[in-house]
Amino acid sequence: MTTDNRIDFDPAGQAAAVTNAILADLTSTAHRAVVVDSPPGAGKSTLVVRAAGDLAAGGERPMIVAQTNNQVDDLITRLGQAHPDIAIGRLSANDYTASPAIDSTCTVRQKLTDLAACKIIVGTSAKWATVTDSRFGWAILDEAYQMRSDKLLQIVERFERGLFVGDPGQLDPFTVADTDRWIGLPHDPTQNGVAVMLEHNRNTPLHELPVSWRLPASAAPTIREAFYPRSNFTSGTPEGTRSLQFRTTGFGAVELDETLAMAAATGWALHELPRRHVPRTDTETVQITADLAARLLDRGAVAFCERHPDGRELHASDIAIGVAHRDQADLVRLALARTNNPAARQIAVDNANKLQGREFEVVIVLHPLSGRRDATSFHLEAGRLCVLTSRHRQACIVVARKGITDLLDSHPSTEPVHLSVPAKFPDGWQSNQAIMAKLAKHCPTA
Template sequence: MTTNDHTGFDPAAAADVATTAILADLADAANRAVVVDSPPGAGKSTLVVRAAGDLVEGDERPIIVAQTNNQVDDLVVRLAEAHPDITIGRLSASSYTTPPTVDALANTIVATRVADLAGCRIVVGTSAKWATVRDETFGWAILDESYQMRSDMLLQIVERFDRGLFVGDPGQLDPFTVVGTERWIGLPHDPTQNGVTVMLEHNPGTPVHRLPVSWRLPTTAAPTVARAFYPFAGFNAGIGEGVRALEFRSAGFGSSVLDETLAMAFATGWALHELPRRHVPRTDSETIQATADLAVRLLDRGAIATCERHRDGRVLDAGDIAIGVAHRDQADLVRAALARTGRPYAGQVAVDTANRLQGREFEVVIVVHPLSGRRDATAFHLEAGRLCVLTSRHRQACIVVAREGITDLLDSHPSTDAVHLSVPAKFPDGWEANQVVLAKLARHRVAA
């Protein structure tokens, strides 16, 4: 049950109970695998770091498998800081350039071969890099963001370890591939399914745990995100009402619609900046410009965020803001629009697609709705995981920029996806998830 009312609910205690149960199953030799499902911002990385430390204390030498170099680097930094007495190995490709954050760590070794990391108690690398390792095995592997790992990739690395801890978010984007997948749909060896689903199909007795708290999402967002994308495994916001707040250091001028949208977002945690109804290409200049203008206006007015980390408040900078889109060409155009403003911070605002923003966290996120201005609702733009990522990156507020008419588009374009034998229906589907989010945004609408 997800609720804004924290009466009688202790999020720290609930998270601790879940973590204790996970670590107990991890220590049980009867379990070949353990699965941990996590909502956005529930502390997956914290769990991975703690579990790795516990395994080392149990005289194991675990490996950690992540999906991108950025994820690996973040984990290496967190592991090195949490376990200063343990030597951490960073397994990399020959083309990898060590970032300053990793290079500055005293207890970390970077190498391209596992043999060169023989003295490391924990070795971290991407799944693609681990797939090239053929001559060494380990007792335990921790697979981070495992719902974003294709099963064919899991098959390539599964011989490297005896037991696995699978940690991931089942509500976000499915594994991505540029190859047509129709020929494998419904087959037991479909290589495009995520690694967790395939592993559970072949190991039905595997214990599955769920982290019950999101420490990222505020109380204004957790109920909507849970209902839209996690209807069977609700979660609570870890931080209660009144702890987080946004305000401006300087007053607005006149009745600017930008200021109205920002005021709505600051007061309620949500805002729908709704442009006039019109069928437009995804590179619609008006939508792109509105998105960039909102970010610039927020920073120019000196937004101040108060939260559990900064009780006295702090002024947000460009690195606290993200702009999320569905396509790379949209991201390029938003960056260009920001650059045209001439603001020195323009290049510091994170602008990217949902795929690349996945796993990241910001104070305020501005989203170009994937269905804005479209004539049709394709499977790509209806993907529930895409909207989930875009609307769950924020700690304070989420602003959605869209043209009027998305609800009508959904009503006139029901799902036309083919039904395949032996393929469970995905629920919630993108149509229903979009309806839930739009119903919420309708109460926070500002007409542009």
């Protein structure tokens, strides 16, 4: 397997070669679709923006499909920066209010006919599903693995050929409806759009972006082993390029500082609390999670990297806290407000669904299995843990009560086996074991 510190390390060259092959497939008429798998931080949005520009320059008028309004706004910002000479349209719902930055970058309208002058049109899959009277030569589907197949079916008549770009290792499409009635059926609407499209178009070209520009060399091999075992992506930066230092010496919070020192030295840290079965709103775990984040700010953490070789002091916007449940996020925000650092209130706190696609310098994770008596399918889900542990550029700190490995070892598989449903690989049990094996080597209190 490829390593991240090899002598012929040329991530930019590898990424450029794959990107050129993808763009070449866009000019070919041999296939109706192209699929691009993107590991965390591999430049998925950059590819979408470049492909849209190339298609527009070639006389096409591509439609871009994203899954949320935030994703649409992010793409429009990137498109405006990369292609200031191309007219961009945003197809929006009636209740959408554009920010001044978006309003100045593109034309925002509720009807497709009002965007006739635009060469690239971006909208959510839900909004595109309301369009019934137009057809495009190309569609670019961003976060395609997070798009349910029923959503794809609603818009597939709107385009002739599609570029499907997404991360196969993260959260599956979400629905609040009971889905048991459809599992294993060929028309299961809860399958992701890419899986269904590939099932019916088996000769579709499949590419993989080979470099994660987000994950440091300390993290890429671990994330690859835990969540992408069939992949071979590498970190875009060699060992030693990124590091964390502190402007002040630790005093008065020994355990917190030992954890931060471990994270700064190795890129990973596990802060373990005593073994105990607790509710998911465990106040002790929540407060420790908040205290670690505030301590990063108190100590004046400075990040060194390829972007800032002379170092840059971290701000609250550079730090995120990831949890499994929304009520945990609410409690962490309250705990941050109780710390002595007012800036800590600006730290991003959210569940995996909301953090997906975002990037930070340091991420602190409240482990989904911490303090639990059981390991449910929700808390074991590989995609959830993948999102939480792959948002960082410098370090990931995991907070948990002792006993997770024992819980995994004693957890019997109680999930029903369904015919015609491929087994997930790796499954959540394997992914959690791989991450805990890594973290066991980075626990200062072990």
